[in-house]
Amino acid sequence: xxxxxxxxxxxxxxxxxxxxxxxxxxxxxxxxxxxxxxxxxxxxxxxxxxxxxxxxxxxxxxxxxxxxxxxxxxxxxxxxxxxxxxxxxxxxxxxxxxxxxxxxxxxxxxxxxxxxxxxxxxxxxxxxxxxxxxxxxxxxxxxxxxxxxxxxxxxxxxxxxxxxxxxxxxxxxxxxxxxxxxxxxxxxxxxxxxxxxxxxxxxxxxxxxxxxxxxxxxxxxxxxxxxxxxxxxxxxxxxxxxxxxxxxxxxxxxxxxxxxxxxxxxxxxxxxxxxxxxxxxxxxxxxxxxxxxxxxxxxxxxxxxxxxxxxxxxxxxxxxxxxxxxxxxxxxxxxxxxxxxxxxxxxxxxxxxxxxxxxxxxxxxxxxxxxxxxxxxxxxxxxxxxxxxxxxxxxxxxxxxxxxxxxxxxxxxxxxxxxxxxxxxxxxxxxxxxxxxxxxxxxxxxxxxxxxxxxxxxxxx
Amino acid sequence: xxxxxxxxxxxxxxxxxxxxxxxxxxxxxxxxxxxxxxxxxxxxxxxxxxxxxxxxxxxxxxxxxxxxxxxxxxxxxxxxxxxxxxxxxxxxxxxxxxxxxxxxxxxxxxxxxxxxxxxxxxxxxxxxxxxxxxxxxxxxxxxxxxxxxxxxxxxxxxxxxxxxxxxxxxxxxxxxxxxxxxxxxxxxxxxxxxxxxxxxxxxxxxxxxxxxxxxxxxxxxxxxxxxxxxxxxxxxxxxxxxxxxxxxxxxxxxxxxxxxxxxxxxxxxxxxxxxxxxxxxxxxxxxxxxxxxxxxxxxxxxxxxxxxxxxxxxxxxxxxxxxxxxxxxxxxxxxxxxxxxxxxxxxxxxxxxxxxxxxxxxxxxxxxxxxxxxxxxxxxxxxxxxxxxxxxxxxxxxxxxxxxxxxxxxxxxxxxxxxxxxxxxxxxxxxxxxxxxxxxxxxxxxxxxxxxxxxxxxxxx
Numbered sequence: 001x002x003x004x005x006x007x008x009x010x011x012x013x014x015x016x017x018x019x020x021x022x023x024x025x026x027x028x029x030x031x032x033x034x035x036x037x038x039x040x041x042x043x044x045x046x047x048x049x050x051x052x053x054x055x056x057x058x059x060x061x062x063x064x065x066x067x068x069x070x071x072x073x074x075x076x077x078x079x080x081x082x083x084x085x086x087x088x089x090x091x092x093x094x095x096x097x098x099x100x101x102x103x104x105x106x107x108x109x110x111x112x113x114x115x116x117x118x119x120x121x122x123x124x125x126x127x128x129x130x131x132x133x134x135x136x137x138x139x140x141x142x143x144x145x146x147x148x149x150x151x152x153x154x155x156x157x158x159x160x161x162x163x164x165x166x167x168x169x170x171x172x173x174x175x176x177x178x179x180x181x182x183x184x185x186x187x188x189x190x191x192x193x194x195x196x197x198x199x200x201x202x203x204x205x206x207x208x209x210x211x212x213x214x215x216x217x218x219x220x221x222x223x224x225x226x227x228x229x230x231x232x233x234x235x236x237x238x239x240x241x242x243x244x245x246x247x248x249x250x251x252x253x254x255x256x257x258x259x260x261x262x263x264x265x266x267x268x269x270x271x272x273x274x275x276x277x278x279x280x281x282x283x284x285x286x287x288x289x290x291x292x293x294x295x296x297x298x299x300x301x302x303x304x305x306x307x308x309x310x311x312x313x314x315x316x317x318x319x320x321x322x323x324x325x326x327x328x329x330x331x332x333x334x335x336x337x338x339x340x341x342x343x344x345x346x347x348x349x350x351x352x353x354x355x356x357x358x359x360x361x362x363x364x365x366x367x368x369x370x371x372x373x374x375x376x377x378x379x380x381x382x383x384x385x386x387x388x389x390x391x392x393x394x395x396x397x398x399x400x401x402x403x404x405x406x407x408x409x410x411x412x413x414x415x416x417x418x419x420x421x422x423x424x425x426x427x428x429x430x431x432x433x434x435x436x437x438x439x440x441x442x443x444x445x446x447x448x449x450x451x452x453x454x455x456x457x458x459x460x461x
Numbered sequence: 462x463x464x465x466x467x468x469x470x471x472x473x474x475x476x477x478x479x480x481x482x483x484x485x486x487x488x489x490x491x492x493x494x495x496x497x498x499x500x501x502x503x504x505x506x507x508x509x510x511x512x513x514x515x516x517x518x519x520x521x522x523x524x525x526x527x528x529x530x531x532x533x534x535x536x537x538x539x540x541x542x543x544x545x546x547x548x549x550x551x552x553x554x555x556x557x558x559x560x561x562x563x564x565x566x567x568x569x570x571x572x573x574x575x576x577x578x579x580x581x582x583x584x585x586x587x588x589x590x591x592x593x594x595x596x597x598x599x600x601x602x603x604x605x606x607x608x609x610x611x612x613x614x615x616x617x618x619x620x621x622x623x624x625x626x627x628x629x630x631x632x633x634x635x636x637x638x639x640x641x642x643x644x645x646x647x648x649x650x651x652x653x654x655x656x657x658x659x660x661x662x663x664x665x666x667x668x669x670x671x672x673x674x675x676x677x678x679x680x681x682x683x684x685x686x687x688x689x690x691x692x693x694x695x696x697x698x699x700x701x702x703x704x705x706x707x708x709x710x711x712x713x714x715x716x717x718x719x720x721x722x723x724x725x726x727x728x729x730x731x732x733x734x735x736x737x738x739x740x741x742x743x744x745x746x747x748x749x750x751x752x753x754x755x756x757x758x759x760x761x762x763x764x765x766x767x768x769x770x771x772x773x774x775x776x777x778x779x780x781x782x783x784x785x786x787x788x789x790x791x792x793x794x795x796x797x798x799x800x801x802x803x804x805x806x807x808x809x810x811x812x813x814x815x816x817x818x819x820x821x822x823x824x825x826x827x828x829x830x831x832x833x834x835x836x837x838x839x840x841x842x843x844x845x846x847x848x849x850x851x852x853x854x855x856x857x858x859x860x861x862x863x864x865x866x867x868x869x870x871x872x873x874x875x876x877x878x879x880x881x882x883x884x885x886x887x888x889x890x891x892x893x894x895x896x897x898x899x900x901x902x903x904x905x906x907x908x909x910x911x912x913x914x915x916x917x918x919x920x921x922x
Contacts, residue, residue: 043686047561047563047683047686047687048561049561050561050562050563050564051564099509100508100509100510100511101511102508102511102740103511103512105878191654192654193652193653193654193656193873193874193877193878193879194656194739194877194878194879194881195654195655195656217883218879218881218883221881221882221883222508222881225504225508225882226508278655279563412654413654416654416655417566417654417655418653418654418655418679420655420679420682420683421682421683421686422678422679422682
């Protein structure tokens, strides 16, 4: 990263929007490169605290520790209460019992009810999606439905995460409507060494609650091959996971109070909670580290912007979004003064730019600021941006940005036991942090604000 | 694979040794490409029988099924008794208990004794190898030793499998000599998604038997980072695996009886048993499939060579080598007529050639035959070859060959739950089979035999 030369190029360019922040951006980039603490934050969250599923001791420890750290840097930090679900993983085993005997590698989907004691044993019906499920009709009754569709790469696109995520979230509902007794989901991911990937599943009022588990890609392939022979394939699935009563938890909120317009808020957010199988390094310890480090760094550099820069470490993004809902509700009267929100929840790889949801002209404004990120190679600004936590600010018209990072390997690890610190490159984490810090600073400092979105008449849940 | 053109080139070349078999080789290559059954054999072994650890129901099923298949092809097949160890995996859990609380992903090493009930809890001492272990001396007493050295790639070389395998086989012995209470081994492998790789560990008469487990690479890294902080790191390890009394099992032996010299034997071998975590596709279901298919194919093509071609499916290569020992003992008076032995136990990837251990001039003879494998790109012939099972024939001077396959991804899956059928490309498996079949046929058909090795005065165990 040749900061100095690249910044000279930026300074030389006739760009009104970014030029005023070039000096500050240069200081941020240089400080993050040489003296950033994002890695140390992430290491503590993952190595010392570990998994942080909502309602778990790890989640609570992360609230306590991040609050303490933010305060230690002289920031105005506090917790805001959130009541969260508490779901506890248990025994999870499965095996093919006919026509052969084979162990399957499974993990319960988050929120699943347990199986009856001793497990559920039934024939497997394989489908690729909901259309095929419905076409099976009565053939599904009493069966275990295997949703077996592979994702290929990335968040969007015809074979991306978005193309299969609903099989996880709604699979048990749709299968239960047809009388299925359980579901197995081909693990949603782009790499497998017999690796199960968990994630949230939902139930629906009035529809029987059947248990759901993810099965490794290898085992989904095995079931497919066995079924291809035409014989009935029977599987026994046992899950002892359970939902316990809701428990109190918290979002952590920290402000770098604005110099001129303290009531105007630029929000930068990430989520404290993680799934329980790994240690939540890429999802979303990295985002938490970037948000905390942005605040620390600007404070340390004396870069107090015009507006208030607020970091929000949301609780319960993974299995309830309760932190996002609580924030939007608690601050509903202040959302008109939330001038923009940026979410960092796309991993820890090389930053590439920002996705933007804003009113007319907003994208172009962000693109101009992103010229400051030329030294990072993070100048890509694309329409559509945000994140699950800040999506609750959308109805109030708050412009939303999502930090974009190279997605190539994200779903190799996502929601799996392999989401651990070693998957993160410290230099890339520092670059991601720098991208977030420069963008946040410029948006908080610039004379005007991004055009707002059209407010929605009511919140769409 | 352009068989016809490539074979014309081979036929046109002035090579005495390979030319007489060019027509047969062409028929083998073409048949294997279009009509091979290696994949079907491997699919049955892995999907229908599954893991085949010695003494397990899967291992016994594999004896029964392969015998039946070989006989169904009209081969002279029988079992030869082998008494094998029976080791049974149980619960295997570990966690860091100080200075933090973190779950570790572990798997017992094969042959390990269990921990005491409730597990063993002790401070961790990390070493990279035996020299460092010994230099720690008294500091090891009462501790859990973590052997934390990463392998990089391949079988040999300074960072290959061979550079770390002894940490697994002898780690518990050397650690126990210094008073350690258990060992953890960084999983030996080249890829990890929190993946444990098992494998054999040994005990030694007169040295306390301490339990041993492999820990995932990610968790070895975690322990390393925690130890780097200088604080004592304590781990609890619980294993309930156990060794049960030896049980009867068998090698499966099948002959394609020689046309002119039936007492002269060309042996092709692989091993029926596998580790229990995966389904033993690359280690060594693929080798079994190649050996069986070689016999089936030559029989089906009417290619009955001058000498007897014998397939041996060895039992218990992984944890005892009892099948190899039993074969060498049972046939000790016939080993002088074993003219060569070829082992297929290096996976299922693209064949590259053969490693050769033979008397003077033997390598060159094999190299000439390997010209027939030009259409497969498998003409590499290198000094040093064989395999664990056929190594027992070495003292009798039997020339040894090992089928070489691209090793790039072999240790990604080796001994792990990810050793499953999907890791094998049917086309590559067919090519490996064709390479083995052509080489075996030529060695069984050629007028003379490979120069033998110098017999060893006694068997080195």
